[in-house]
Amino acid sequence: MSDTGGHEDPIEKIPVWCAGEDWCPVTTTATLIGKKWHPVIIHRLLEHGPSGFNELKEDVDGISSKVLSDSLEDLEEKQIVNREIISERPFRVQYSLTHHGDSLSPIIYAMRDWGLEHLSEPEDQTDSIV
Amino acid sequence: MSDTGGHEDPIEKIPVWCAGEDWCPVTTTATLIGKKWHPVIIHRLLEHGPSGFNELKEDVDGISSKVLSDSLEDLEEKQIVNREIISERPFRVQYSLTHHGDSLSPIIYAMRDWGLEHLSEPEDQTDSIV
DNA sequence: CGGCATCCACATGGATACTG
DNA sequence: CAGTATCCATGTGGATGCCG
Numbered sequence: 001m002s003d004t005g006g007h008e009d010p011i012e013k014i015p016v017w018c019a020g021e022d023w024c025p026v027t028t029t030a031t032l033i034g035k036k037w038h039p040v041i042i043h044r045l046l047e048h049g050p051s052g053f054n055e056l057k058e059d060v061d062g063i064s065s066k067v068l069s070d071s072l073e074d075l076e077e078k079q080i081v082n083r084e085i086i087s088e089r090p091f092r093v094q095y096s097l098t099h100h101g102d103s104l105s106p107i108i109y110a111m112r113d114w115g116l117e118h119l120s121e122p123e124d125q126t127d128s129i130v
Numbered sequence: 131m132s133d134t135g136g137h138e139d140p141i142e143k144i145p146v147w148c149a150g151e152d153w154c155p156v157t158t159t160a161t162l163i164g165k166k167w168h169p170v171i172i173h174r175l176l177e178h179g180p181s182g183f184n185e186l187k188e189d190v191d192g193i194s195s196k197v198l199s200d201s202l203e204d205l206e207e208k209q210i211v212n213r214e215i216i217s218e219r220p221f222r223v224q225y226s227l228t229h230h231g232d233s234l235s236p237i238i239y240a241m242r243d244w245g246l247e248h249l250s251e252p253e254d255q256t257d258s259i260v
Numbered sequence: 261c262g263g264c265a266t267c268c269a270c271a272t273g274g275a276t277a278c279t280g
Numbered sequence: 281c282a283g284t285a286t287c288c289a290t291g292t293g294g295a296t297g298c299c300g
Contacts, residue, residue, distance in 0.1 A: 018191065018192075019251065022173075022177065023173045025242045025245025026169050027167070028245050029242070029249070031166070034164050036161070036164070038160075040153045052262080054261065054262070060153070062294095064295070066263090066264080068263095087261095090262095092262085093263090103244065107241055112153075113155075114155075114159050114236070115155025119159070120143050121143070121149065165272080166273075183283070184282070194274055195283065196274075196283090196284080198283090217281095220281060221280080223283090
């Protein structure tokens with residue numbers, strides 16, 4: 001952890017049960033970021049830069065504290081997100097992407113681009129959030 | 131369904147609860163392919179072309195009939211996979227990617243490339259050099 | 261502010277067995 | 281061959297409340 005220095009530790013290994021299969025990197029990567037809110041969190045950090053807990057919570061409308069906390073913990077374990085305490089009083093934390101996390105941007109943006117191209121807007125949308 | 135032709139129906143809509151947010155396409159796309167085996171199935175179909183049920187089951191080592199069946203049904207509903215009965219006796223089915231499914235290839239390959247670049251092999255011993 | 265504790269509902273996936 | 285039908289364990293997320 002705490003690799004703000006620029007050098008990164010080895011990340012998750014290929015699981016043994018699919019090693020050798022050419023789809024193994026696919027499913028392993030999907031497992032890393034495949035939880036419901038992980039891509040969104042990564043996208044927020046890509047777009048907005050380092051953020052505090054409640055900043056993320058506000059950004060990602062509808063996510064609960066527990067789920068955000070769990071997700072961030074999971075992302076931190078996977079060395080995708082870095083957690084840094086930037087102030088003790090008042091207590092402030094800053095989440096940012098590690099080098100590994102940042103390298104996921106092609107996937108995240110590929111998802112976004114696909115969505116923009118292939119998903120249609122809801123018709124009954126009354127614009128509520130700007 | 132069953133548009134093997136050159137023109138596709140509108141696919142899933144942007145959900146109302148996140149419409150307007152710039153991360154909304156991200157999470158919506160993630161929801162489409164974010165199940166455990168979806169990326170692998172899509173990858174198999176991209177690499178191997180149209181396949182039968184048991185072909186996929188053999189390819190994707192460890193997946194059970196039920197999960198594969200559920201996944202394919204889900205992918206079919208989402209117009210990512212096309213199911214075609216190619217023979218009644220003996221009963222044979224062929225699964226293939228729709229245009230929408232095929233258009234997901236940048237995401238799938240982005241996942242694979244990331245995995246190839248950032249994941250280490252399980253039996254590789256040159257991992258803990260810090 | 262930035263969480264964690266708890267409880268609960270539901271979704272997901274695995275194992276096994278069986279069918280047209 | 282191409283699935284279904286169960287049953288069950290676990291995962292995941294939501295709601296609420298509390299704490300340092």
